[in-house]
Amino acid sequence: MTTYDEYGIPVGAYSEPESLKHQAWRLARAFFLYRIRPIVWGRYSALRSGKWSFRRLFTLVNALVLLWWVVLYWGERGAFNGAVESCNWEKWEKWEAGANPHRLIFVADPQLIDPHTYPGRPWPLNPLTYKYTDLYLRRAYSRFQTVLYPDTTFFLGDLFDGGREWSTRTTTSPEKQYQKYGDAFWMNEYRRFGDIFLKHWGDGGMEARPGQPGRKLISSLPGNHDLGFARGVQVGVRDRFNAYFGDGNRIDMIANHTFVSIDSVSLSAFGQESPDQVEHLWHPTxxxxxxxxxxxxxxxxxxxxxxxxxxxxxxxxxxxxxxxDLAKSPLPHADDDDDITEFPTILLTHVPLYRPQGTPCGPLREHWPPTPPSPGNPPLELDDRNAIAVRGGYQYQNVLNREITADIAEKVGDIQYAFSGDDHDYCEVVHRGYASAGGGIREITVKSISWAMGVRRPGVLLVSLWNPVDDKGRSRGSGGGKKTVQTRLCLLPDQIGTFLRYGVLFGGTLVLLLVRAALVALGFVESTRMERMEGPLLPMANTPNSSAETGKSASLYKELHPSSSSSSSSPEEEIGPRYPHPSNSSTSSERGTLQVRTAHRSLSPDTAYALPSAQQGTQTFPLVQHAGYNPANADDDSKGKVKTYGQSVSTKGKKPRKKRRGVTLFWYELRASLGKVVLCGVVVYVWLVWRV
Known part of the structure; x- marks a missing residue:
């Protein structure tokens, strides 16, 4: 009797379809069971049986497989490990003996790829870009935490690429094409950011290093891709960002240094026309x-x-x-002490500070290195090629306004260092025209950590802080009149260069295998693959054509069984039948063995034990087709048939498969060898990508 659920649908009439992930797993499992495992088991069995030789092992195909494994491991593991290990703190820190510096990493502009980055890019190119940029970020960031193990990690804005475009409950995107992306999409991007950076922050551990107060991760500084720029900032978008990452304006005390972070993208609205109309944007900063x-x-x-x-x-x-008076009552704090000395102040801003057009960025700038000066002259004071261009556009501005920069320097006070992002490339400038702690403000614009941001060698900035102080905050030891901050640019692998190397190696592999297949087809090189069509797997019947062949078989048997030559006059009498014939199955030996058949058998390395065919010259068959064969019941040879257990097996029209030659052999060798290299390479590559 059919039963129905509350919706009137028969119970069991519908089942939830399998997910794509489960179907992919089943497909991979079937491929392993029915393709990979038989090949591996066959090679293993051949090796154990002694049929495998070193000559068959050291072949061009196997050498290419090994080369691919080495190159893939280098590209997916070795390049990252080597790049991060070359930045080890001990290799570049120069502090006095016994110093225990605080170690900090600045990460700039990860800008997670999303529909805003490459609009209109077709499938599957866009999903692959997402996958490889996220994989690159995750792999690099994880190694920073495990190898370098920083005490503090600072993000310098532009965490997302289109964060400003995704609508909130109170705002919509200014661009029509992105209005369909709402708050739920932003939340998914936030989870994605957490899976890459927050989740892997503790890969190296959570314990503080000896002598350090603890580990910190600060990602509250917003960028123009997170909020927009100046008048393009929407309060709802900014409130959402601050709710999940923290206030963009903050002060942190780290290793006796004062870090002042400012929301410069919102503050920039003050420097545009009619600032009173957008006071709600710049007023908090x-x-x-x-x-x-x-x-x-x-x-x-x-x-x-x-x-x-x-x-x-x-x-x-x-x-x-x-x-x-309760609302206006301030919290208690220590009495003002004029003798207290300030810590070195470090300014953090996403948008770089203002500088004159053409101010050079130094030799570490990747995209446009400095213009070489003429012989005997110092480096150029103005170098447009090497500088950050002083210009702006929709939702961005390369540098802050001159007035805003001067206002920041005056109100923060005694700035020694400034670190910024936004430009994606490295730039180091000393600002001598603003109020500072003396000697000017040394600003470093940090490279983007993402390889999709227009730089071939992404990177981060390592900062080592050491400033021991007395009870009044005065520096002592290495801090007395000396630098308290040391920096080092840490470059990451060139991912595009890695892909190009893979492409060049594939081209070389294809050329080598084409040459090899041609040489095999021409007969200059012996194929290392077993030709399965040359003969059946089971032994064939082979009737001796002369007494000489019979003698040859007997002598071969004696060589193989020297201990039995004295007790048996012929191999037939010694070997005996493996199975009794249906027409003669009675026992007749005093030893209780089966009756010895007098029919001739041949013994050869190729055929082993074989039964005679019905007539000399008939078509040979595998041994299994001769089971139960009785010559008395066989039809006339002219009919071309042989009876086996009442079934007729035709011997006419059956031709052995031809051995591959010429073009057929060429394509067979090329497909087989290239398929082996590709399969082995893909398996290892998927494993390397799967395990970050």
């Missing part, structure tokens, strides 16, 4: 800058109290506060 010096001093006092073993906050005062 302006307020933050207005209190930056007081906040710096207060935080330094708290840090020094911790150094002295005291609590960072003094106790709350025990006096009555009126209700109307």
């Amino acid at each position: 302006k307020d933050f800058l207005g209190t930056a010096k007081a906040q710096k001093k207060r935080l330094i006092q708290r840090e020094l109290r911790v150094h002295q073993g005291l609590k960072p906050f003094p106790r709350m005062p025990h006096h009555e506060i009126k209700t109307e």
Whole structure:
């Protein structure tokens, strides 16, 4: 009786289809069971049986397989490991003996690829770009954590590429083509960012290094691709970013250094026309800058109290506060001490500070290296080719306005270093026209960590901090009049170059296999593959044509069985039948063995034990077709048939398969050898990609 569910559908009439992931797993499992495993088992069995030789092992095809394995491992593992290990802290840090510096990494512009990056790019090119950029970021970032194990990791903005475009509950994208992407899409991108960076932050461990307070990851600094730029910033988009990553305006005390982060993309709205109309965009950063010096001093006092073993906050005062004054009542803090010295101040901004057009970026800039000066002259003071262009466009501006930069330098105060992103390439400039701690502000624009951002060699910036201080915050030891910050550009592998090497190697592999297949077809080189069509797998019947052949078989048998030559006059009498014949199956030996058949058998390395055919000269068959054969029941030879257990097997029209020659052999060798190289390479490549 058929039963129905609450919707009126017969129970069991519908089953949930298998997911694509499960179907792919089943396909891979079947391919392994019915393709790969039989080949491996066949090679293993041949090796154990002694049929495999070193000559068959050391072939061109096997050499190419081994070469591909080495190149793939280098491209997917060795290049990353070597690049990160070359940046090891001990190789470039230069501090006094006994120093325990704080180690920090700046990561700039990961800009996760999304529909905004390459609009209109067809399938499957776009998904493959997503896959390989994410794989590159994950692999590089994981090795930073396991090999370098930084104490602090700072992101310098542009975490996403189209983050500003994805609508919120209160905003929509200014571009029509992206209005269909809503808040759910942004949340998926946030999970994707977490899977790449947040999830792998602890790959090397979570414990603090000896002498360090702990490990930190700070990713709150926004970029123009996260929020937009100036008037293009939407409050709803900014609030969403701040809710998940933190406020873009903040001050952090790290290793006796003051890190001041500012939301420069929102502040840039102040430098455009009619700034009063967009006060809600730039006003939070302006307020933050207005209190930056007081906040710096207060935080330094708290840090020094911790150094002295005291609590960072003094106790709350025990006096009555009126209700109307409660909202304005400040939290207690240590008394102002004019003797307290500020820590070195480091400014963090996504958009670089203003500089005159043509200010050179130095020799480490990849895309446009410095223009070589004429012989005997110093480097050029203005070099447009090597500089960051001072210009802007839709939702971006290469550098901040001159007025905004001067305002930041004045209100933050005593800036020694500045680190920025946005440009994707390395740039190092010393700003001498702004208020600083002396000697100008040394700004480093950090390279993008992504290989899809227009640079062949992505990278990060390593920073080593060492500033021991006394109870008043005055530097001592290496900090007394010396640098407290050391930096090193750490370059990552050239992923495009790796793909090009794979392509060149594939081209070389194809050429070598084409030459080899041609030489095999012409007979100059012996094929290392077994020709399966030359003969059947089972032994064939072979009737002796003369007494000489019979004698040859007997002598061969004696060579193979020298111990039995004295007790048996012929191999037939010694060997005996393997199975009784249907017409003569009675036992007749006093030893209880089966009756010895007098029919002649031949013994040869190719045919082993064989039964006679019905008549000399008839077509030969595998041994299995002669089971139960009775010559008395056989038809006339002219009919061309042989009876086997009542079934007629035709001997006419059956021709042995021809051995491959010429073009057929050429294509067979090419397909077989190329298929082996590709299959072995793909299996190893998938394993390397699967395991980051």
